[in-house]
Amino acid sequence: MRVLVVEDDKGIAEGLAAHLGRTGHAVDCLPAIATAWSALCSEPYDVVLLDLGLEDGDGTVLLRRLREAPGGRLPDPATPVLIMTARDQVASRIEGLDLGADDYLTKPFDPDELAARMRALRRRLAGRAQPTLRHGDIEIDPAARTVSRAGRPVDLSAREFSVLLALMEARPHVLSRPQIEAKLYNFDSVLESNAIEVHVHKLRRKLGDTLVRTVRGVGYYVPAEPEPGA
Template structure:
């Protein structure tokens, strides 16, 4: 899951990025509101962790710009401003959640999972498709009664497909979700990940729509392994 972190404190930003990465998130980090606005107009993120007091453009005005252009990306405001009026202002400006610093990484990660789950219209914390089940919090997967041993990228790709089981995803969409800034992406990386998943799940679980992308086999939703 790819997250945009907007935080001007370099020590805190580095700690948040490392902590969220250990929880399975891909984190792109920018230190000011203008850079964040550019990132949000040119790329897609599952969620945004947004500080309020930022150089060049403050977090509240950035959030308002985001909502004015009808961008529904979930936003969690993470700030030292703990007054009731500030929390109300942030939520009323379009924030989906509000946390006061300092924060435990485990709670921040759980709140991000909840935000993206609600944004996708899901209430179940587990991702399911027939006999296939993923637990994003535990980073575990099962096919029927058998556990699946997946690499980091394989897990993230499968979670991406499970989150939108009826919608094909293009290679570009998958690359954008799996890889952050500065990460080298081989031209056939997605195809390699799909190939490895098919070896572990079975050849028919992931369908290729030529010229469109990949999706989970709808027939598997009935529960057959």
């Protein structure tokens, strides 16, 4: 999951980035409305974690601007936003939710609760109630970051798991290599040109040749339903 943390407290931002990074997320941290808006205009984020007291204004300004953006291009006005703030008054929570926030978490909070709320946001956006994803005999648990095939665990690297999850959540739509890269790597990542191809090759070796399909010159996809007998 590609995450934008909009937080002007450097210690909090770095702590969140470290925690979320350990669980496979690509995280960008920015301290201000202006820089966050520029990032949203250039990158397709899966979720925004938004503080309200920012160095150049109130975070609700960014939230309102995002929700009023035209659809069909970046920034995506439907991007899930979770407000994380020390403002614990009921009126503040109501205002944030009414302005378009998808969730509201008051500081201090447990990072594991934050991660669980992020997963719930992604499920709701995908219209999916179950916490796990299935494709034939393959089952993915995003919370535990585990994969099994026919009930047996399959050992995947963090990157392989992230590629698989991105393709499974997007199925049956094709994701281009840049779209997959955008979900896996933050601004500071150094990316080898064939990294996605290598991850896909290893997924096919571990989970079967028919799981991830290639559309030559376009990208990769997982079909809506597995092939009979696959």
